[in-house]
Amino acid sequence: MLARAVTFALVGLEPRRVEVEAHIQGGAPSLTIVGLADRACQEAKQRVRSGILSAELDFPGGRVTVNLAPAELKKEGSGFDLPIALALLAASHQLPRARLAEHASCGELALDGRLRRVGGVLAVAEGARRDDLERIVCPYEACAEAALAGVEPVGVRHLSDAVAYLRGELEPPEFVVGNGKARRRPLDLADVRGQERGRRALELAAAGRHNLLLGGPPGTGKTMLARRLPGILPPLEEEQALEVTRIHSVAGLVDPDHPLIGYAPFRAPHHSASTAAIVGGGPRLRPGEASLAHRGVLLLDELAEFQRPALEALRQPLEDGELVVARAAGSVRFPARFQLVGTMNLCPCGARGDPGAQCSCSAQRLARYRDKLSRALLDRFDLVVTVPRARALELQAGPGEASDPVRARVVGARLRLADCTPKRTAAADELLTRAVERLPLSGRGRAKVAGVARTIAALAASDAVLPEHIAEALAYRAPTELATP
Numbered sequence: 001m002l003a004r005a006v007t008f009a010l011v012g013l014e015p016r017r018v019e020v021e022a023h024i025q026g027g028a029p030s031l032t033i034v035g036l037a038d039r040a041c042q043e044a045k046q047r048v049r050s051g052i053l054s055a056e057l058d059f060p061g062g063r064v065t066v067n068l069a070p071a072e073l074k075k076e077g078s079g080f081d082l083p084i085a086l087a088l089l090a091a092s093h094q095l096p097r098a099r100l101a102e103h104a105s106c107g108e109l110a111l112d113g114r115l116r117r118v119g120g121v122l123a124v125a126e127g128a129r130r131d132d133l134e135r136i137v138c139p140y141e142a143c144a145e146a147a148l149a150g151v152e153p154v155g156v157r158h159l160s161d162a163v164a165y166l167r168g169e170l171e172p173p174e175f176v177v178g179n180g181k182a183r184r185r186p187l188d189l190a191d192v193r194g195q196e197r198g199r200r201a202l203e204l205a206a207a208g209r210h211n212l213l214l215g216g217p218p219g220t221g222k223t224m225l226a227r228r229l230p231g232i233l234p235p236l237e238e239e240q241a242l243e244v245t246r247i248h249s250v251a252g253l254v255d256p257d258h259p260l261i262g263y264a265p266f267r268a269p270h271h272s273a274s275t276a277a278i279v280g281g282g283p284r285l286r287p288g289e290a291s292l293a294h295r296g297v298l299l300l301d302e303l304a305e306f307q308r309p310a311l312e313a314l315r316q317p318l319e320d321g322e323l324v325v326a327r328a329a330g331s332v333r334f335p336a337r338f339q340l341v342g343t344m345n346l347c348p349c350g351a352r353g354d355p356g357a358q359c360s361c362s363a364q365r366l367a368r369y370r371d372k373l374s375r376a377l378l379d380r381f382d383l384v385v386t387v388p389r390a391r392a393l394e395l396q397a398g399p400g401e402a403s404d405p406v407r408a409r410v411v412g413a414r415l416r417l418a419d420c421t422p423k424r425t426a427a428a429d430e431l432l433t434r435a436v437e438r439l440p441l442s443g444r445g446r447a448k449v450a451g452v453a454r455t456i457a458a459l460a461a462s463d464a465v466l467p468e469h470i471a472e473a474l475a476y477r478a479p480t481e482l483a484t485p
């Protein structure tokens with residue numbers, strides 16, 4: 001007897017339909033899974049057998065073959081447990097085959113038959129909606145996430161509930177969604193005293209989605225400033241929120257009660273992070289930090305401490321807005337349009353840039369430090385500022401401007417930039433051209449200066465890019481001695 005359940009395997013973030021066929025024949029009892037299942041998926045055998053027995057259902061006798069079709073598609077993870085169990089039960093007449101074939105399902109089985117959440121439920125549910133499947137049977141905790149795809153979830157806590165529902169004995173359980181969107185309490189800029197230049201650069205970075213490098217001696221508030229960028233970014237649009245949630249879902253990072261990520265994500269990997277952790281990849285092909293920061297901020301705190309290969313690997317997504325991870329069976333794409341923020345001391349001892357201290361670094365040590373950063377990477381930073389040691393007077397001053405009014409200006413500038421991009425006046429154009437020759441600026445450098453100047457004009461509510469805007473933008477270029485060519 002043959003029965004079929006439907007689920008979806010993910011290629012990157014893309015759901016590909018998988019038919020889980022269970023076939024029972026006479027002979028000595030055995031269970032075989034074919035169709036390019038990875039190890040976690042092969043281990044389904046134990047979980048499915050134990051889960052079915054725990055649910056007080058019959059594990060079919062005879063030779064059982066489970067085929068995951070199409071065979072050439074790699075099946076990863078434990079989300080296939082539930083469809084495999086349901087196909088087996090339908091093949092042994094314990095639930096109606098026709099009804100099962102109209103549903104999608106996914107979820108991991110515990111040995112006692114309970115269902116566990118798996119990553120990627122949103123993308124699987126999107127596959128179910130695309131293929132016009134009736135409903136998706138999934139772990140109860142994944143309901144709210146599945147519902148984001150516009151398909152009705154049947155959230156179950158135990159295999160026996162899934163069976164009862166498919167037999168028509170149980171209505172789809174109601175599920176409660178908190179207040180919909182995920183929330184975050186961002187750090188406020190009011191905490192930062194002084195540092196007007198750093199604040200200004202942060203606001204420009206937010207308004208123009210520019211990459212920002214904050215340099216300077218330790219303890220001046222670089223990390224503090226960088227961590228406050230997400231709090232002055234506008235919320236994500238609906239489409240973007242779904243895109244971000246899809247990525248975080250695959251990594252198993254969504255809040256079950258508030259799955260939709262409606263704000264710009266913020267990721268700050270430690271400098272010891274591997275290249276794979278940052279740009280993704282590895283055997284299970286999960287999105288890396290750069291993809292988790294899609295539509296948001298990737299902070300590399302203490303930039304010069306990161307491994308150079310990890311830093312260099314970021315050049316491609318900075319250019320293309322996506323990461324292409326190559327693997328044997330073709331390549332997989334993950335979106336990675338993030339804003340890069342870095343902080344660093346200007347030298348290993350940290351005294352450089354600090355008028356009150358004397359740098360004790362040897363020329364050799366300094367050269368090695370700067371070797372970590374390639375000129376090519378440094379070129380990707382549109383805004384480079386030094387954050388000097390705040391004068392005592394500044395620190396005694398009251399709190400700085402709070403994040404709310406800054407975010408309001410950022411939103412205004414974004415609207416302006418989307419509406420009608422300010423154009424350079426003839427004088428501004430001439431200033432830029434002269435700077436290109438004098439500095440000299442690469443093609444990319446010129447484009448970056450022009451872009452920052454546009455943001456400055458938009459924040460000033462100016463219809464045109466004026467020479468003063470170009471002049472300010474030029475002041476944010478990276479000093480050439482900061483990196484090796």
Ligand SMILES: Nc1ncnc2c1ncn2[C@@H]1O[C@H](COP(=O)(O)OP(=O)(O)O)[C@@H](O)[C@H]1O
Binds near residue numbers: 193194222224343
């Ligand atoms: N401009 C500032 N305003 C308020 N507090 C500051 C400022 N700069 C430094 N601090 C204090 O010093 C601590 C260290 O700042 P941090 O941002 O980590 O410095 P950095 O990253 O430049 O080494 C902060 O937690 C904060 O308490």
Ligand SMILES: [Mg+2]
Binds near residue numbers: 301
């Ligand atoms: Mg710091």
Ligand SMILES: [Zn+2]
Binds near residue numbers: 347360
């Ligand atoms: Zn030094």
